[in-house]
Amino acid sequence: MQALDQYFQFAGVTLLLVQLVLIVRDAWDVRPARFGALLVISLINIVGADVSSAASIPGWLQYGLSALAMNSAIFIWWFALSLFDDEFRLRRLEWAVAIVWLVLGVFNFNDFMLHLPLSAPWAAYARLAMALGIVAHIVYRALAGRQTDLIEGRRRVRVLFAFAIAALFLVDLGSELAFGWHEEPLWFSTIEHGLFFAVILWGCFWLFRLDKHALMFDPVVESAETARQALSPKEQLLHQKLIGVVETEKAFLEPELSISALASRIGAPEHQLRALINKAMGHRNFRAFLNGYRMAEAKAALADPQKAALPILTIAMDAGFASLSSFNRAFKESVRQTPTAFRQAALGGNWPPQN
Numbered sequence: 608m609q610a611l612d613q614y615f616q617f618a619g620v621t622l623l624l625v626q627l628v629l630i631v632r633d634a635w636d637v638r639p640a641r642f643g644a645l646l647v648i649s650l651i652n653i654v655g656a657d658v659s660s661a662a663s664i665p666g667w668l669q670y671g672l673s674a675l676a677m678n679s680a681i682f683i684w685w686f687a688l689s690l691f692d693d694e695f696r697l698r699r700l701e702w703a704v705a706i707v708w709l710v711l712g713v714f715n716f717n718d719f720m721l722h723l724p725l726s727a728p729w730a731a732y733a734r735l736a737m738a739l740g741i742v743a744h745i746v747y748r749a750l751a752g753r754q755t756d757l758i759e760g761r762r763r764v765r766v767l768f769a770f771a772i773a774a775l776f777l778v779d780l781g782s783e784l785a786f787g788w789h790e791e792p793l794w795f796s797t798i799e800h801g802l803f804f805a806v807i808l809w810g811c812f813w814l815f816r817l818d819k820h821a822l823m824f825d826p827v828v829e830s831a832e833t834a835r836q837a838l839s840p841k842e843q844l845l846h847q848k849l850i851g852v853v854e855t856e857k858a859f860l861e862p863e864l865s866i867s868a869l870a871s872r873i874g875a876p877e878h879q880l881r882a883l884i885n886k887a888m889g890h891r892n893f894r895a896f897l898n899g900y901r902m903a904e905a906k907a908a909l910a911d912p913q914k915a916a917l918p919i920l921t922i923a924m925d926a927g928f929a930s931l932s933s934f935n936r937a938f939k940e941s942v943r944q945t946p947t948a949f950r951q952a953a954l955g956g957n958w959p960p961q962n
Contacts, residue, residue: 612797615804619654622807623647638695642686648672649679654803677712680738681705683772687745691752691765693891694940708737742776745769755866755893757885759878761824771806778802838887845883848873859900862929866893898937901927905934909946910953919946 627647634640652672675682681704689695714730749769756762838846852858852872870880881893890896905926908914914922923934923946938946 608797611801615797615801616654619804619807620651622804622811623651623654626807626810639686639689642682642689645675646679646682646686649675649682650803650807652676653679654807678705678709680734680741681708684741684745687768687772688748690768691749691756691761704737704741708734711737738776742772745772757881757891757893757896758824759881764824767809771809775802775806838883842879842883842887845873845875845879846887848875849880849883853900857900857904859897860904860925860927862924862927864897864927897927898941902937902941905938905946906942906949909950912954915950915954919950922946 627644630640630644630647653676685697685701711730711734714727746769749765753762753765756765852869858864858869858872866880867877870877884890884893884896888896905922908922908926920931923931928934935946942949
């Protein structure tokens with residue numbers, strides 16, 4: 608049993624090191640890969656903590672890995688958000704949660720670094736509550752965005768990722784509640800490390816294509832024109848229907864328009880519509896597809912002298928946006944300036960003061 612436990616640990620650490628090398632070599636310019644590298648390094652100590660002495664790891668390296676392992680939950684969180692949200696950036700909330708997590712970890716320095724009894728149980732339980740919230744948020748974000756995700760590979764991984772994260776957390780939580788923080792019996796340790804190894808192995812099957820596009824769930828991108836020319840006659844007819852509903856009937860002006868509702872209006876299954884919007888029109892997300900039309904509508908209104916006195920809120924709602932905040936955020940990401948600044952530049956001296 609002990610030999611099997613050590614095998615799972617050594618094999619898991621080895622595969623993590625291979626993943627780290629490939630990430631650095633092939634995909635460092637991809638945002639999820641950089642968060643993934645931090646996660647991999649932090650997991651090395653968690654997976655192989657019990658065999659570090661047998662591997663003759665220097666003390667300074669062991670302490671460094673332990674320090675990163677203290678923050679593995681944060682790295683898992685960041686990695687998951689970057690993986691499923693193309694627009695993810697580290698903002699104040701993510702940094703604030705990370706700082707609180709790190710401060711609480713300082714109170715249990717001996718526990719994480721020296722594997723001694725808890726120095727501050729209250730901090731450990733506070734981190735446990737935070738970890739529960741982080742895992743719940745990961746599962747929610749992974750599953751909630753599945754409906755509007757246009758990348759089929761990423762839609763499938765969302766479910767597997769959410770299940771794997773929840774399962775590993777429950778196993779770890781169960782061991783801490785049942786056996787204490789460092790008193791796991793050998794049989795349970797073997798099962799736990801075996802589960803870690805299974806998840807790491809799944810990650811290898813997912814990533815070992817030596818192609819950074821694996822992390823983007825996307826093949827080599829063709830031009831939209833080339834993709835449209837490759838459509839079958841049935842797909843071309845579906846594309847014409849889609850253009851008619853969206854551009855002629857202006858379905859994008861409906862704030863609550865869903866991909867299922869749009870599929871019903873053009874008489875096509877959802878999976879065919881997702882593939883068409885993704886491959887033939889170059890969009891990775893249904894919201895981004897709609898916002899492209901909505902943004903053009905809003906920009907035209909902002910640049911129209913006859914609508915110069917119209918409030919920006921009215922323009923945003925008329926263009927199909929559900930709220931002013933979502934419009935401002937989308938506008939700044941697309942145009943790199945605020946709607947007010949865009950209107951002022953477009954209208955020049957014809958721009959009246961806004962109340």
